[in-house]
Amino acid sequence: MLKTKRQEIDLLLKRGQQDPLPIMEQFYTLQGEGAWSGTASWFVRLAGCDVGCHWCDVKESWTPAEDQYQSCDSIVAKALEAGANRVVITGGEPSIYNLTTLTQKLKEAGLAVHIETAGPHPLTGTFDWVTFSPKKFLPAKDEYYQRAHELKIVIFNERDLEWAEEHAARCADHVQLYLQTEWSRRDRISPKLVEYVKQNPKWRLSIQTHKYIDIP
Known part of the structure; x- marks a missing residue:
């Protein structure tokens, strides 16, 4: 029986792995989107993802x-x-792994630690900021x-706007709400989101500025 792509990925994922971790790439750049847009951050892109968004622009990070x-x-x-003072852990899907050791060592080094996750697995580790971006392909915890x-x-x-509202209704009051067009x-x-935010000002518009100015 032929394996599906997801089954092939599942065979290679070491769920709960803590140290060492699979790194697709690391780089120093400016945060391109969301609340921290325009700030300098060291990005750690972990390899491995079991969400499988069809529009993902880093599919090479899945396996x-x-x-x-x-x-x-x-x-x-x-x-x-x-020379970074902030580290963003992203993927792939970083919640696959146990991030306790990594975040502890980053914090001991005096670094702020952020994560970008779809939330399909329990969150491990200590974070100063959690960016939660749920996807339809695998439910969030x-x-x-x-x-x-x-x-x-x-x-x-x-x-997807109706779906966005369903998730926003489940969030704590302190959570900042962002809508971002698929690139x-x-x-x-984008014009529809501009109008939607004007009519629903609890939302903010997130723009992938790093793609416009051509940085990682």
Whole structure:
């Protein structure tokens, strides 16, 4: 029997792995979207994802390889060498892994620690900021609606706005609410989001500024 792509990925994922972790890439850049847009951050993109968004622009991050694993100490050292004071852990889907050791070492080094996650697995580790971006392809855990600082919903079509409201209704009052057009449909969707935010000012518009100015 032929395996599906998701089954193939599942065989390679080491769920709950803590140290070392599979790293697709690390880089120092400006946060491109959401509440921290325009701020300098060291990005740690973990390899491995079981969400499988069809419009994902980093599908190469879905499947980890054995030669991608790096120690938490080396991740911290690279962030410090870059001169960063904030680290953003993203993916892939970072909640697959146990991030307790990594976040502890980052905090001990004096770094602020953020995460960007769809929330399909329990959140481990200590974070200063949680960006929660649930996807339809794999349900999020309930805990994220209270632990998130920022809810970011990617809008692929207008029907997604109703879905966004359903998630916003479950969030704590302190959570900042963002709508963001899926990049390939920005010309069509962005004007609709502008009007929607004007009519529903509890929302903010998130723009992928890093793509406009061509930085990682």
